[in-house]
Amino acid sequence: MTHAVKHHPGIPLLEQYVEGTLEADVALAVAAHIDLCPHCQQLCQDLAVEQGTQLQLMEPMDTNTSEPDWQAMMDSIIAESPDTAELPKQHKGPVTVHWKDKTFQVPRALARLVEQQTKWTQLGSIANNKLPAGDKRHVSLLYIDKDTAIPQHTHLGIEITLVLSGAIVDEQGQYGVGDILINTPDDTHTPRTLPDQDCLCLSVLSAPLKFNKGFTRLLNPLQHFFY
Numbered sequence: 001m002t003h004a005v006k007h008h009p010g011i012p013l014l015e016q017y018v019e020g021t022l023e024a025d026v027a028l029a030v031a032a033h034i035d036l037c038p039h040c041q042q043l044c045q046d047l048a049v050e051q052g053t054q055l056q057l058m059e060p061m062d063t064n065t066s067e068p069d070w071q072a073m074m075d076s077i078i079a080e081s082p083d084t085a086e087l088p089k090q091h092k093g094p095v096t097v098h099w100k101d102k103t104f105q106v107p108r109a110l111a112r113l114v115e116q117q118t119k120w121t122q123l124g125s126i127a128n129n130k131l132p133a134g135d136k137r138h139v140s141l142l143y144i145d146k147d148t149a150i151p152q153h154t155h156l157g158i159e160i161t162l163v164l165s166g167a168i169v170d171e172q173g174q175y176g177v178g179d180i181l182i183n184t185p186d187d188t189h190t191p192r193t194l195p196d197q198d199c200l201c202l203s204v205l206s207a208p209l210k211f212n213k214g215f216t217r218l219l220n221p222l223q224h225f226f227y
């Protein structure tokens, strides 16, 4: 699986991530993206160097010794976020998520959360597993069967979606494994899966989705389903 990641969190988010100032639940999505994205791994290393050694900004960094620093940086970032203060020993082996007879491998950054997954709730061909999160945001694993559309919606807050398996297509383009979609209250979209491929993603919401179309009697349960 060598999908080239095309949609990244963007420099401001990565900067906050490296600084350790990002909210824990957003940092989690960014960390999981970084696990899947060599491009952002390099960027974060560069940002860490930049932030750590402002005075030597013009000096080229020694990439040969960057590997241990990266891990140390990750550890310190994770340790700084209050929700994950007492981090257990490094998770070994693949981290997997199961839905019915399917098994998905997900980034290590999600290991601790995945261990605490709750029961899946299913609504048609979509299933949601709400994960323990900080008080400000709602984090869940979202399984969407192939050829399925999530009804058109806008966002009352920020919606961050990280594709973990399969792909999502919306009005803006197609998102594959590792791609991160960040939607704000200005964005309206109708995400759907490909005709022949189901999808697992991580969803971080700061406020409920607002569905624009469909049967009124379905909108309320739909909102509760995602948030």
Ligand SMILES: [Zn+2]
Residues within 6 Å of the ligand: 005, 007, 008, 009, 033, 034, 037, 039, 040, 041
């Ligand atoms: Zn990236």
